[in-house]
Amino acid sequence: MTPSRLRLEGVGKSFGDLTAVQDLSLELAVGESLALLGPSGCGKSTVLAIAAGLLAPDAGRVLLDGEPLTAAGKLGFMPQRDLLLPWRRLIDNLILGPELQGVPPAAAREQARELLPLFGLAGFEDAWPAQLSGGMRQRAALLRTVLAGHDTLLLDEPFGALDALTRLGLQDWLAAMRERFGWTLLTVTHSPEEAVYLADRVLVLSPRPARPAARIDIDLPRPRVPALRADPAFGQQVGRVLTALGLT
Amino acid sequence: MSGPPGTPHPPFGVAFVFSGTGLGQAPLRMPGANDRCTGAIAMPPSPSARRAAVSAALPPVIAVLALVALWSLLAAGQPPIVLPGPVRVLQAAIASWSSLRPAIAVTLLETALGLALALALAVPLAMALAGLPPLRRALQPLLVASQTVQVLAVAPLLVMWFGFGLTPKVLVVALACFFPLAISLADGLAGVDRAYLDLFASLGARPPQTWRLLRLPAALPAFFSGLKIAVTYGIVSATIGEWVGGSQGLGLYMLRSRNALRIDQVFAGMLVTTLLSMALYGAAVAAERRAMPWRRAS
Numbered sequence: 093m094t095p096s097r098l099r100l101e102g103v104g105k106s107f108g109d110l111t112a113v114q115d116l117s118l119e120l121a122v123g124e125s126l127a128l129l130g131p132s133g134c135g136k137s138t139v140l141a142i143a144a145g146l147l148a149p150d151a152g153r154v155l156l157d158g159e160p161l162t163a164a165g166k167l168g169f170m171p172q173r174d175l176l177l178p179w180r181r182l183i184d185n186l187i188l189g190p191e192l193q194g195v196p197p198a199a200a201r202e203q204a205r206e207l208l209p210l211f212g213l214a215g216f217e218d219a220w221p222a223q224l225s226g227g228m229r230q231r232a233a234l235l236r237t238v239l240a241g242h243d244t245l246l247l248d249e250p251f252g253a254l255d256a257l258t259r260l261g262l263q264d265w266l267a268a269m270r271e272r273f274g275w276t277l278l279t280v281t282h283s284p285e286e287a288v289y290l291a292d293r294v295l296v297l298s299p300r301p302a303r304p305a306a307r308i309d310i311d312l313p314r315p316r317v318p319a320l321r322a323d324p325a326f327g328q329q330v331g332r333v334l335t336a337l338g339l340t
Numbered sequence: 341m342s343g344p345p346g347t348p349h350p351p352f353g354v355a356f357v358f359s360g361t362g363l364g365q366a367p368l369r370m371p372g373a374n375d376r377c378t379g380a381i382a383m384p385p386s387p388s389a390r391r392a393a394v395s396a397a398l399p400p401v402i403a404v405l406a407l408v409a410l411w412s413l414l415a416a417g418q419p420p421i422v423l424p425g426p427v428r429v430l431q432a433a434i435a436s437w438s439s440l441r442p443a444i445a446v447t448l449l450e451t452a453l454g455l456a457l458a459l460a461l462a463v464p465l466a467m468a469l470a471g472l473p474p475l476r477r478a479l480q481p482l483l484v485a486s487q488t489v490q491v492l493a494v495a496p497l498l499v500m501w502f503g504f505g506l507t508p509k510v511l512v513v514a515l516a517c518f519f520p521l522a523i524s525l526a527d528g529l530a531g532v533d534r535a536y537l538d539l540f541a542s543l544g545a546r547p548p549q550t551w552r553l554l555r556l557p558a559a560l561p562a563f564f565s566g567l568k569i570a571v572t573y574g575i576v577s578a579t580i581g582e583w584v585g586g587s588q589g590l591g592l593y594m595l596r597s598r599n600a601l602r603i604d605q606v607f608a609g610m611l612v613t614t615l616l617s618m619a620l621y622g623a624a625v626a627a628e629r630r631a632m633p634w635r636r637a638s
Contacts, residue, residue, distance in 0.1 A: 165542060177553075178634050179558075192549055
């Protein structure tokens with residue numbers, strides 16, 4: 093049994109009269125990739141904010157490596173928008189995490205530069221965020237998350253703002269990066285194909301309040317490669333997810 | 341790494357994402373493989389950029405010339421003691437330059453000191469207002485009240501309390517400039533997107549770091565909006581202070597000219613006041629551009 097990295101037990105959260113999340117439990121094993129899939133506005137992002145320690149749940153508890161999670165900053169969190177700071181050049185956006193942790197900027201930049209090619213950002217370290225394409229900004233946001241020093245990443249609709257083709261390309265890239273770095277991933281998405289492609293397991297959430305509606309083990313080989321998308325087995329897994337969503 | 345930007349070697353045979361198909365590359369603006377973006381920005385303006393600058397400058401130049409022409413027409417039939425024409429005003433300015441020049445220096449000094457005082461008070465107050473919402477609710481009405489105070493009524497009182505020297509003028513300028521500076525900066529500091537604050541929290545930032553690296557830079561555009569408004573109040577407020585009780589400065593120059601029925605000199609004083617205000621505004625715009633170089637990059 094792989095040790096548990098993150099565990100949500102009976103978590104609930106309301107905002108005034110609005111119940112966003114109700115009695116939600118999930119477990120993320122070390123090295124696993126789990127996708128949270130649900131309709132728009134179902135409370136997926138709230139679940140992720142709770143998992144990141146940004147929101148305190150009203151009910152239930154969050155365990156990180158078996159210990160109660162008490163503060164933010166223990167896991168890598170990539171928000172929905174890239175949130176690059178427009179007044180910092182790319183390289184200085186990337187080192188935000190280490191800089192906040194007290195690492196001297198020069199040393200942090202050195203480390204960031206080594207990873208630029210792998211993230212498709214080589215040659216752009218002195219660019220302003222406004223000069224980058226949407227795909228590059230998204231990769232930069234992920235590299236910023238990685239450089240903060242966590243190998244468990246919570247991704248909130250990481251490619252939601254991108255066009256379909258760029259999005260597929262970034263899914264391939266993320267799948268490859270996951271194999272290379274051995275990341276543990278919790279990804280919120282509203283795309284069944286993206287969930288199947290990126291995850292070992294998919295947790296389908298009900299419309300608000302978010303509750304687990306189905307847990308689906310994705311029976312596909314790793315590493316996930318582009319050819320898989322044309323494989324009937326891929327379509328079959330997507331079909332299972334769509335059925336769980338009540339869309340077939 | 342030899343390829344162009346955005347085409348790294350494949351990590352796991354997935355580099356087609358960045359190369360052949362051009363996915364994720366379309367909006368890139370960089371021309372060559374090794375060009376730095378900053379290089380592209382720092383390049384001298386191209387002929388087409390110069391043409392664009394000229395065509396951008398043309399409308400305001402035409403508007404000013406039209407206004408001067410209209411002024412000349414209106415003044416042509418009037419005695420100069422009622423409405424002097426532009427040429428006569430220019431001649432008066434040149435002829436009385438020996439008294440205009442020191443007056444300009446005094447008024448500029450009062451304005452600069454007043455602005456500095458307003459800034460020194462507004463920046464910490466805006467930070468306190470943005471950081472403590474109850475304080476903001478408590479003080480906002482008083483701040484608005486401070487702006488509605490009649491400068492013309494207060495200025496003589498300030499002269500009475502602080503004499504005919506520099507102090508009352510500096511205070512009048514500070515009173516006028518303080519409000520736009522404090523309110524706009526407080527709005528900018530308080531208006532930082534929640535998502536950015538969450539991001540900083542998720543990266544383990546402590547509050548002073550969030551202020552220094554997020555709130556203050558994020559509030560720069562709002563700060564400069566306030567500064568641009570404040571500087572246009574500055575010169576005028578200083579001259580009002582001089583008008584009601586001064587021994588020197590542009591306000592006194594205009595008052596004395598009016599008393600001597602030298603209306604051409606009154607106009608010369610107004611012209612100089614306007615030009616100084618516009619120059620200050622231009623300086624604020626230049627400072628804004630300098631402080632936010634990323635704005636020119638998009």
